[in-house]
Amino acid sequence: MRLWEFIESSDGIVVLTGAGISADSGIPTFRGKDGLWNKYRPEELATPEAFRKNPELVWEWYMWRMKLVFSAKPNDAHKTIAKLEELGIVKAVITQNVDNLHERAGSRKVIHLHGRIDEARCEVCGKVVRFDEPISEIPRCCGMMRPNVVWFGEPLPEKELREAIELSEKFDMIVVGTSGVVQPAASLPFIAKRSGRRVAEVNVEETPITAIADLFVRGRASEVFREVLKLIG
Numbered sequence: 001m002r003l004w005e006f007i008e009s010s011d012g013i014v015v016l017t018g019a020g021i022s023a024d025s026g027i028p029t030f031r032g033k034d035g036l037w038n039k040y041r042p043e044e045l046a047t048p049e050a051f052r053k054n055p056e057l058v059w060e061w062y063m064w065r066m067k068l069v070f071s072a073k074p075n076d077a078h079k080t081i082a083k084l085e086e087l088g089i090v091k092a093v094i095t096q097n098v099d100n101l102h103e104r105a106g107s108r109k110v111i112h113l114h115g116r117i118d119e120a121r122c123e124v125c126g127k128v129v130r131f132d133e134p135i136s137e138i139p140r141c142c143g144m145m146r147p148n149v150v151w152f153g154e155p156l157p158e159k160e161l162r163e164a165i166e167l168s169e170k171f172d173m174i175v176v177g178t179s180g181v182v183q184p185a186a187s188l189p190f191i192a193k194r195s196g197r198r199v200a201e202v203n204v205e206e207t208p209i210t211a212i213a214d215l216f217v218r219g220r221a222s223e224v225f226r227e228v229l230k231l232i233g
């Protein structure tokens with residue numbers, strides 16, 4: 001298997017993931033036929049303005065998605081990536097996903113570029129709380145709490161982005177299940193390439209990243225990584 005050859009011949013890998021890796025766990029992606037942005041309007045649910053206008057509606061949507069995430073289980077892609085970290089091959093996961101499936105599969109070093117759906121942040125004092133089960137009421141602190149995620153028009157967390165760039169310069173990269181259209185995450189494979197590293201991509205369809213990938217594996221993430229898991233075994 002060519003992905004296994006890519007993995008075996010590498011001196012260290014960073015994995016960049018998007019919504020497609022969690023699709024096989026039943027969590028909807030954003031774009032495409034059944035994507036969230038086909039059914040819901042991001043400007044009404046995922047912007048600071050939307051939250052100011054109608055915090056209850058925004059929270060209701062995030063609490064629904066939080067429930068979905070907690071009822072989902074990590075699939076073979078999440079599990080294999082965690083196993084590869086345990087073996088010392090994968091050095092870190094950089095994810096655009098707000099779900100916690102990488103952590104629940106056993107991954108330790110996970111960089112969340114777009115925040116986490118299982119966290120809320122106080123708008124006044126900045127305190128962050130993490131939940132270990134879905135919530136059904138809006139959490140309060142000294143001020144209104146908001147989902148601890150990155151919304152449209154907001155910058156990415158500085159430390160996480162810096163670390164993601166450093167890792168992309170340093171290691172080979174496997175990109176899994178991202179459409180590669182949202183910046184700055186979409187630039188990371190290009191940074192890896194420019195730094196002389198190899199890039200492999202796993203996706204059910206080609207993306208803007210495919211053109212620079214040394215290896216493109218077409219397929220569902222859980223199925224592709226199940227094959228890798230067999231070879232590790």
Ligand code: OAD
Nearest residue numbers: 018019020023029030031096177178179182203204220221
């Ligand atoms: P998208 O919904 O844009 O893209 C999902 C990608 O996964 C597509 O390229 C699909 O072809 C692919 N895909 C679907 N099912 C798959 C499967 N079973 N196996 C492998 N690949 C599969 O999701 P992202 O690229 O993650 O941002 O979107 C990036 C950002 O846009 C998100 O983090 C979110 C969204 O707006 C914020 O919320 C800030």
